[in-house]
Amino acid sequence: MLFIRQLLSNTGLLDGKKKSEYSIACISTSRPIYLAFDQKSDYPIYVVRKIDGQPALKSHNVHTQLYKLAGNLVPQPIGLYMYSGEEYDVQHGVRGLPWFQLKSRVRSEDERIRLEKRIWETLKNFQAAISRAETSETRDLKPHEELQSAYAGYQKTGETPSPDLEKVVEKAIKELSQEPDSPAVPQHGDFCLNNLIIDTDDITVIDFEDFGITGMPLYDNFTLALSLPSSPADPVSAANISGNSTIVTSAQALGISKDVIHWHFLHHLFLRLGSWSTGEKRKPYRDWLKQVLDCFLTEQGK
Numbered sequence: 001m002l003f004i005r006q007l008l009s010n011t012g013l014l015d016g017k018k019k020s021e022y023s024i025a026c027i028s029t030s031r032p033i034y035l036a037f038d039q040k041s042d043y044p045i046y047v048v049r050k051i052d053g054q055p056a057l058k059s060h061n062v063h064t065q066l067y068k069l070a071g072n073l074v075p076q077p078i079g080l081y082m083y084s085g086e087e088y089d090v091q092h093g094v095r096g097l098p099w100f101q102l103k104s105r106v107r108s109e110d111e112r113i114r115l116e117k118r119i120w121e122t123l124k125n126f127q128a129a130i131s132r133a134e135t136s137e138t139r140d141l142k143p144h145e146e147l148q149s150a151y152a153g154y155q156k157t158g159e160t161p162s163p164d165l166e167k168v169v170e171k172a173i174k175e176l177s178q179e180p181d182s183p184a185v186p187q188h189g190d191f192c193l194n195n196l197i198i199d200t201d202d203i204t205v206i207d208f209e210d211f212g213i214t215g216m217p218l219y220d221n222f223t224l225a226l227s228l229p230s231s232p233a234d235p236v237s238a239a240n241i242s243g244n245s246t247i248v249t250s251a252q253a254l255g256i257s258k259d260v261i262h263w264h265f266l267h268h269l270f271l272r273l274g275s276w277s278t279g280e281k282r283k284p285y286r287d288w289l290k291q292v293l294d295c296f297l298t299e300q301g302k
Contacts, residue, residue, distance in 0.1 A: 001026060004034045004048055007083040013046060013090070031056060035093065044093030051080065051087040055209050060089045062208040070129040073122065074205050075197075096199030103229070112229050115198070120246050122203040123191055123224055131185050139215075141184040143260070144176035146216045147267045153274030165293075168300045172263040179260055184215030191220040192227035214271055217254045218261070221247050222268040235288065239295035241265065262296075269293050 005019040014022065017038070022045075027033040031052060035044035051057050064077045076092040106112050151169055155161065161169070188195075189210025197204040213219075225231060225244050232238050241247070242262040251261050269289060277286035 001034060003083065004036060007048065007081060007088060008036060008046060008090075010083065011081050011090070013078070041093075043095045046078070047075065047091050047093050049089045051089055056089070059207070059209040059211070062211045063089075063091070066130075066208065066211070069133045070126060070205075072202065072204070073126050073129065074208075094197050094199070094202075094204045096197040096202065096204060098197060099193040102198055106229065116228050116230060118203060119193075119196065119198075119224065119228070122196070122205065123220060124250075126188065126191075126205055127185065127220065131183075139184050140181035141215055142177070142181055143179055143216065143264070143267070144173045146214065147173055147176055147263065147270070150214075150267050150270035150274065154270040157274060157278055159273070162297075164301060165297055168266075168297055171300075172266055175260055176263050179257060180255065182217050182254065182256070185217070186212040187214050187216070187219040188223075189213035189220075191224050193224075194227070210276070213276065214267075216264065216267055216271075217256060218247065218251060218264045219268050219271070221250050222265055223272075235291035235295045238292045239299055266296065269296065 001024040002019075004024045005014075005022055008014050008022070009019050021039055023037045025035045025037070025044075027035065031049055034048040036046040036048065037043075038045050049056065051060065060077070060080065063074060066074050067077055075094050078090045078092060081088050081090055106115060147169070188205065188208070189212065190207060191205070195205065195207040197206060222241060225241050225247060226238060231241070242265040248258060248261065251258065251264075256264065269292065272289055273286060273293065276282070277289065
């Protein structure tokens, strides 16, 4: 990984220090993440990702705009830099740990409750920052049309709806069509534990490749609720996540009737079960979501 040191040196980001004073770690994901540490820091000074296509470039551009809106709720971007004919996205690192490193340190119920409260507050602040920026050009969306669109996307993946599912969708569309229009605010798209860096004082939101996947209210709320330590792992309980007290409170603040929150969750399931989860990487999660949808359908038939 010497090329990362050379890249940072070429851009002048090493502040005159020798390249050897920095160590590089790589997190192997679908798009490798390179972390640059100096000799004094216990968190990465820089985070580097290769721009390997349009989604990665979109993520960089979205990130840059979000930093202007949300400040330190997201990492500070630095810019795009070329090295050996390839383009790289460089941003400042942040203090804290990803969930896979932190979860073993959350040992008591009180610690879990405090942490989850902080995470919900982070989502609230993130959404508020975006909403303020969208105020002057906010469009309203019709929830029933959003559900119809997500349902169509679900079917395009090759899923064949059962007659019972078609009846439930018809009922949901009818009830949502009687609800007032909702302001469309872009959702993060994958606001879950894995996309948060958690420190003692701050929580930082990362990964913006799915940003704007929908403007439907509560989408991020459901994603977060299903990822938390307190989230039920069994599909039967997960199918009833719309009764989560924090989600209900958020819905009330948005003017969404308690009677249709479960239809917003159905929209969430269809969108997650659309093209978003068709890749091999997300297959296990897709299989679980399909179980959740089946359980949701069973609940509606009671």
